[in-house]
Amino acid sequence: MSKTQLNCKPGDRAIVEKPGNPGNGRSLTVLYRAPVDRFCLPDGQWAAGAGEEEPKWVIELDYPATAQVALPWGGVIGRAASFGVVPDSWLRPVATQEAA
Numbered sequence: 213m214s215k216t217q218l219n220c221k222p223g224d225r226a227i228v229e230k231p232g233n234p235g236n237g238r239s240l241t242v243l244y245r246a247p248v249d250r251f252c253l254p255d256g257q258w259a260a261g262a263g264e265e266e267p268k269w270v271i272e273l274d275y276p277a278t279a280q281v282a283l284p285w286g287g288v289i290g291r292a293a294s295f296g297v298v299p300d301s302w303l304r305p306v307a308t309q310e311a312a
Contacts, residue, residue, distance in 0.1 A: 218267055218300050226271075226303040233302070240271040242305075246297045253295040257281070260297075267300040 220226050224242040228235045243254070246262035246269060253259050253270060262268035272295055279293035 216267060220269060220300055220303050220305050224303075224305040226305045228298065228302055229304045230302040235277065235298075238277065239274045239306070240298070240303075241274075242303070243270045243272055243295075246270050253297075255293075255295050257291075257293070257295070262297060268297050269300060269303070271296055271298050 220242045222242055222244050226240055226242055228238045228240070230236050245267065246259070248264055249261045251259055251261060254272070259270075273293070276292040276294045277296075278290045279296060280288050281291050281293075283289060
């Protein structure tokens with residue numbers, strides 16, 4: 213398995229850089245690598261999982277945003293979200309949390 217150079221690591225402050233994406237320009241904190249399979253975000257909401265296509269991070273937004281959430285029985289709703297999952301390739305670190 214080849215090692216991929218990641219843009220971010222846990223504790224990094226980052227900006228979303230994905231033109232055309234509603235989250236473009238948002239600032240956030242990188243928390244930890246997203247699990248491959250379905251899991252709960254820190255606020256208790258379910259996330260689909262990162263899959264194995266590309267590395268993704270669980271992040272905390274600086275302020276809540278409206279997220280589209282797929283319902284288990286079908287359909288989608290919008291909800292205020294402070295946590296989410298973002299591909300590493302969409303992120304540009306702006307500062308790193310230094311070890312004390």
